[in-house]
Amino acid sequence: MTTASPSAHHAHVSRGNVRNAAMGSGIVLIVLGILGFIPGITMAYDQLAFAAGSEAMLFNAFQISMLLNIVYIVVGAAGWAMSRTAAGAKDFLLGAGALYLAMWIYGLIINLESVANFLSFNMATNWLHFIVGVVLAGLGVTYMVRHRGDTRMKT
Secondary structure (H helix, E strand, C coil): CCCCCHHHHCCCCCHHHHHHHHHHHHHHHHHHHHHCCCECCEECHHHCCCCCCCCCEECCCEECCHHHHHHHHHHHHHHHHHCCCHHHHHHHHHHHHHHHHHHHHHHHHCCCCCCCCCCCCCHHHHHHHHHHHHHHHHHHHHHHHHCCCCCCCCC
């Protein structure tokens, strides 16, 4: 009878895994941003505004604007670029996670019908930002905790 190694009881988060997580999430965000510019996938495409006042709906659920699509693409490109090193990937996951959680909080505290809603959120978009933020930050924190004190984290 064999016994499991002590690390078998915990998720193994390697340098390759954190780099893949950053690259994968970057690609997903880029695709999400691009889909926001495609009629048919984006309903009410003729009402897609640059910022506030956009009534376009991605997948007929998430209210978006051109500016929000650009944010998704830029953040996604940063994730793709920063995935070259484990340290960069970790920094991306933590930073992008914090950004999306901040966007979620902002979306909760503003009046969605006011000019303060300059990215054109709706409640579904707010909760999408919460999920994305928790997942990205969680991956970054998990990697950081599993590798604290590791001097090789820069590779």
